[in-house]
Structures are given as C-alpha cells and as structure tokens.
Amino acid sequence: MTSPLRLDAPHLLAAGMALIDQSFGIAMLGCFLASVLLGSAVLLSGGPAHVGLWCAAMGLACAFGHLWRRRNPARVTPAGAQDYARWMTALLIVLGSLWGLAGCVYMDLESPPSVVSALALIAGMSAAALSIFSPCLPVAIGFLFPAILPVWAYVLIAGSAQYLWLWIGIPLYLLVLTVFARNYALVARRSILLRFENLELVEQLRAETLRAEEANRAKSVFLAAASHDLRQPLHALGLFIASLRRTPLDEGQTDLLTHMDGAARAAGEMLNTLLDFSRLEAGVIEANPQPFPLQPMLRKLEAEFAPQAEQKQLVFRLRDTPAICHTDPSLLELVLRNLIANAVRYTERGGLLIACRRPRAGLAVIEVWDTGIGIPASQHETIFQAFHQLGNPERDRRHGLGLGLAIVRQLVRTMDLALSLASRPGRGSVFRVAIPCHTDAPSPPWPAAATTDQPHDLHRLRVLVIDDDQTVLCAMRALLESWNCDCRTAESEAAAIDCLHDFEPAVVITDYRLRGHRTGHQALDAIRAFLQRRPPAILMTGDTAPDRLREAMAGGVRLLHKPISAEALLEAVLQLAPARPD
The missing domain is CATH 3.30.565.10 (Histidine kinase-like ATPase, C-terminal domain)
Structure with a gap:
C-alpha cells in the first residue's frame, strides 16, 4: 500500500519550486530579450557603447541559469529543492542587480522620455518576476529589491525637483510589489496544500479500494473453501440417505430418516443459495x-x-x-x-x-x-x-x-x-x-423430473466414479449399485486410468478437485486420450469461487453442484446414458 503523502516543509518547497520551474525557461528568454530591447534603445539614442557589455552580461547570466537548471534533474525533489531555491535566489539577485545598474547608468534624467522608458521597462520586469517567482517568496524578493532600490537611490542622489514624485512613488511601488508577492506566495502555498490534500485523499481512496477488493477476494475464497468442505459430507450424507430409503425400514426408522433428510436438505439449500449468489457474481x-x-x-x-x-x-x-x-x-x-x-x-x-x-x-x-x-x-x-x-x-x-x-x-x-x-x-x-x-403458441411438454421413490434398473450401466473422498465414493457406489449399475471407483486420476484396462465406462462421474493438485477436467482428458473417444461425463464440484465456476463450465461436460440429490444424479445419468435397444 502507498504511504501517506507528507505535507512537511521540504515537500511544500519542492512543489513551489516546481511551479517556478515550469516558467523559468521562458522567464530567462524574456529577460534577455528585454535587455536587448533596452540596449538597442540606448544605442539608437546615442548612449554609451558599453551597453553592449551589459547586454552580454545579462545574456550570459540567463543562459547560465537555463543550462544549470537543465543539468540538475533533482531540482524539484524534496531533497534538492532547498539548494535549487538558494541557487535561484542568487541568480535572481544577479539579474535584479543588472537591471538596477542599467537604471542608474543608462537612464538620462535630463530626458523625461528616457526616464519613463527605463522605469517602465524595470517596472514591467519586476511585475513579471512577481507573477513567475512568487511561489517562493525569497526568490521573488531576490529580484525586486536589487532591481528597484538602486534606481530609487540614483533619483534621490540626483536631487532633481521634477522627479520629486519618484522619491515617494518608487518605494511605494516596491512596497506594493512586496505585499503582492507575499500574498501570491500564500495563495500558492494554499493551492499546493489543497493539491496535496486531494492527492492524499486519492491515495486513501485507492488504499481503501484495494482493501475492499482484498476483502472481497478473501470473502470469495472463504465462501469457496467453506462451501466445498461442507458440501463433501453433505453430499455423501444425501447419497447415504437415498440408499437407506431403498432398504426395508419400520415406521419409526422411516420417520427418523425423513427428519434426517429434511435436515440435510435444509443445509444443502443454504449452500445452494450461496452457490447461486456466487454464480451470479461470477457472471456464468x-x-x-x-x-x-x-x-x-x-x-x-x-x-x-x-x-x-x-x-x-x-x-x-x-x-x-x-x-x-x-x-x-x-x-x-x-x-x-x-x-x-x-x-x-x-x-x-x-x-x-x-x-x-x-x-x-x-x-x-x-x-x-x-x-x-x-x-x-x-x-x-x-x-x-x-x-x-x-x-x-x-x-x-x-x-x-x-x-x-x-x-x-x-x-x-x-x-x-x-x-x-x-x-x-x-x-x-x-x-x-x-x-x-x-398467446397462440402450442404448449410444449413439461419435462418430468426423475424420482428415486420407485426402483430404477439401469441395466448394468458401466459407471466410473472418481473422487478423493472415500466416504463419497462409498455412498456413490451404494447408490449406483442400488440402480443396478456396474460401478467402479477410483480415488485419483492414475487409479482411474488403471481401471480402464479391463473396464470401459459408459458414463464417467468425477469430482473437480482430485489428488496431486489435479482436476476433474484433466482426469477426463486423460481418460479420453486412453479410450480414444469422449465418454459422457458428469463433473461434480462444491467450489463456488467465480473463477473456478467459469473454468468448470468451459469444459463442455454436465456440471452438478454438491450436495447433489439422488434425483438430480439419476436424471443426469439417464440423460447421458446411451440408449438401449428395445
């Protein structure tokens, strides 16, 4: 089972850095293109040529940041997020300082358009940094302060009265950006917490689903095992009762036998109910x-x-x-x-x-x-x-x-x-x-059920019975011989094959579970291979597991579920027995 998701600081930081990492590449590209734009404007306006060096420094810093990030695959894991945040903060301080330096060196206070253009570009870059890097507040602050404070200091030192509004406007803008950055960081943290909680709920739901499926499998295994183990003695008991009913009994014995039969049938009905339910669940x-x-x-x-x-x-x-x-x-x-x-x-x-x-x-x-x-x-x-x-x-x-x-x-x-x-x-x-x-269809005949109340003579029908339970074999032999069958019994597939050397069955009755982890299907395949023909067969099972039921029904043989009544067994044998010439 998957362990619960952790909501500690390393995981939260890793999630925040993952949000930043998604836009980091485009942020570096945008930063470099903005520097090129500023450098071009400075050169076109007759500014100093060393602005090219500033643009080159900005390009190298952006390229270094992008390449180092690509070479650090563990950057957004809980183990590597702390170092990634420190490295990114340092990088943003460098980039912010370069923008602050540009404001001081290339902003001409004698030219209001130059001042407005430079301030607008720096303000835009700061706003972009706010939106991209705010999931980790130190990273965002690492860019905002170095980019804005040098420009404010430069304006203060110049002491120009026409820029008096910048003395108050620039620090106010920085304050607003800092507050927004803090608020965005809190929103991002809450979103990350909510996502982690949702993931944890999904994990809990998956774990509960797995537990429910495991409980359902355990229930099916238990029902199958308990049903099989209980059906064996009930199956034998029903066959013994049917055989005993055909013997001379006095009135008291007949009454006791009737009560025994009723109790056995009641237990069988409960197991049959479980079987019906399992068969429906199995979809067979x-x-x-x-x-x-x-x-x-x-x-x-x-x-x-x-x-x-x-x-x-x-x-x-x-x-x-x-x-x-x-x-x-x-x-x-x-x-x-x-x-x-x-x-x-x-x-x-x-x-x-x-x-x-x-x-x-x-x-x-x-x-x-x-x-x-x-x-x-x-x-x-x-x-x-x-x-x-x-x-x-x-x-x-x-x-x-x-x-x-x-x-x-x-x-x-x-x-x-x-x-x-x-x-x-x-x-x-x-x-x-x-x-x-x-309303106009002819009425088809309703098939009459076989009954064991009257004696039945199956005219020495050769029947081979395979079951690893000696009690069931004894009961089956007694009942089949009471119907005048020539019956042979075997406790395993190997013993059944040995019987075939001097006994060719007209009908084979086998249990599903046999010794040596063999199945009734495998025993029937071995018998068919030995005889070079497919004798009619009845497969008995007390197993209610859905997979087992599908497998049993796929073999093309008559399937009977234990405990099998004498009537049901007789009806199945009569249907499979070869026709006798009149």
Missing part, C-alpha cells in the same frame, strides 16, 4: 429463453411449498393459468422459488396466493401475494441487497441468509424481465414479475 449464468407452459412449473412449486405453509397453518392458493411464457424456465423457477420461500418465511398468519394475470400486450404478470409482516417503503430498495433481512436482528438462520431477494433481482436482470413490489407494513406484500408470453 446466461439466460436461455424458450417457450414453455407456466402451469406445470407452478404446480411443482405448489407441491414443494404447500406442505411448508400447512405446517405454519397458512393457506396456500394457486390459480391455474394457460399462459405460455417465453424466458429461461430454470431461472424463472429459481426466481419464483425464492419469492415463495420468502413469503412463507415471513408470513405467520393468513396465507399466500400465486397467480398469473391474463396476458396483455404480450406480457404475463406472475404475482406472489402474502399476508406477512410487510415492507416499509424506505426498505423497498435495500431488501434487494445481499445479506439484508427485515425482522431478523438475531440473524436466525431459520430465516435464511438474506440472499434470496438479491438473487431474484440479479436473475431478473439476467433474463431482462421487469420486477416490481407493492407492500404495506403489517398487511403483506406482492411481488410481480412481467414475462413475455405467447
């Missing part, structure tokens, strides 16, 4: 719009949430709809699932209504009504922020993680849909999602 979710009937989706959600509502003695109502929507069905289902889960969670009495208004202007509006706690108008935007919850100061995890509505908003934006909210505190809320629909 893309909408795939297609026409589909809305009613089967609503019926599926009713079957999922109506029992939860009944447990809280809530009324769950669903209005049938013939709407044929045109958007991504899986993303829309996730949106509605979050909205309905939120409604059930924050409703203690009354009920819920899920309805779809008749399509108008090519849009159908799905509404999720509840009679819950309601949302104050001041919170209508903040509730869509991540980890924000109403009415849960104790952070009771039974009320979720506060990510549901944040996921809803990002999914709606991904699908380019419109989301609105109307609510009254204490009376309830309604969320509305406007979706493009078809």
